[in-house]
Amino acid sequence: MGVDSGLPDFRGKDGFWREYPDLRKRNIDFEEMANPAWFSEDPHFAWGFYGHRLNLYRSSKPHRGFTLLQKWIRTLELESFVFTSNVDGHFQKSGFAEDFIHECHGSIFHLQCHSGCGQGIWPVSESFHIELDHENVHARNPLPSCPSCHGLARPNILMFGDFYWDSKRTSEQEREMEKWLRTHGTSELFVLEIGAGLSIPTVRMTCEREWKTSGGFFLRVNPRDHLVPAGAHSVAIGAEATLCAIEQKMSFID
Numbered sequence: 731m732g733v734d735s736g737l738p739d740f741r742g743k744d745g746f747w748r749e750y751p752d753l754r755k756r757n758i759d760f761e762e763m764a765n766p767a768w769f770s771e772d773p774h775f776a777w778g779f780y781g782h783r784l785n786l787y788r789s790s791k792p793h794r795g796f797t798l799l800q801k802w803i804r805t806l807e808l809e810s811f812v813f814t815s816n817v818d819g820h821f822q823k824s825g826f827a828e829d830f831i832h833e834c835h836g837s838i839f840h841l842q843c844h845s846g847c848g849q850g851i852w853p854v855s856e857s858f859h860i861e862l863d864h865e866n867v868h869a870r871n872p873l874p875s876c877p878s879c880h881g882l883a884r885p886n887i888l889m890f891g892d893f894y895w896d897s898k899r900t901s902e903q904e905r906e907m908e909k910w911l912r913t914h915g916t917s918e919l920f921v922l923e924i925g926a927g928l929s930i931p932t933v934r935m936t937c938e939r940e941w942k943t944s945g946g947f948f949l950r951v952n953p954r955d956h957l958v959p960a961g962a963h964s965v966a967i968g969a970e971a972t973l974c975a976i977e978q979k980m981s982f983i984d
């Protein structure tokens with residue numbers, strides 16, 4: 731969903747390094763960069779990366795597919811819930827209700843204290859801005875700080891080897907999703923899985939599990955990893971193109 735809104739594709743070193751040429755020089759790939767240790771070792775470097783993503787996700791516009799999904803939900807009077815590993819906040823930005831979204835890897839628009847002083851998670855304010863030297867993946871002072879202890883703040887995103895990620899917000903969202911699934915336990919689900927890769931298969935596994943539990947229809951949209959279990963369906967093209975093609979077929983609901 732993100733790539734079609736013009737966001738960089740971090741799968742594969744080449745895509746990642748195209749966006750961050752300085753990291754190619756340093757031979758640092760996404761997995762190594764997305765590590766909380768940088769906030770201790772070199773906070774300006776860590777925020778050079780996450781600050782750039784924050785600015786990018788904030789300034790980019792969710793593509794038409796987000797709007798189409800909401801149109802179908804509204805017109806066909808469907809109950810829906812979003813489960814996403816994207817941290818870009820684009821479901822909220824495009825109009826999906828916050829109470830019906832589970833961001834399993836957290837959100838770049840929320841912060842936590844790096845030293846875990848007990849402050850809890852807080853949202854990024856509209857006026858929050860980080861000055862960047864993008865070429866050198868470097869954030870200039872002042873860096874984001876914790877309102878309680880005034881130490882360094884970091885994004886509330888689950889990183890690799892992240893033992894200190896504050897999962898409270900995501901756990902609450904998870905409980906809401908479980909409740910939603912239980913409430914609709916007697917109905918069949920229409921599971922629409924979009925762009926969920928194999929490297930961290932949380933979204934794929936959750937979609938398959940819920941579809942197997944509830945029955946119904948399962949459509950996997952993925953230009954690369956499009957194989958599906960027996961009885962499920964798949965489309966090997968991108969998110970926006972698929973959703974626009976479905977919209978054409980659904981013109982009867984206009």
Ligand SMILES: [Zn+2]
Binds near residue numbers: 845877881
């Ligand atoms: Zn603190």
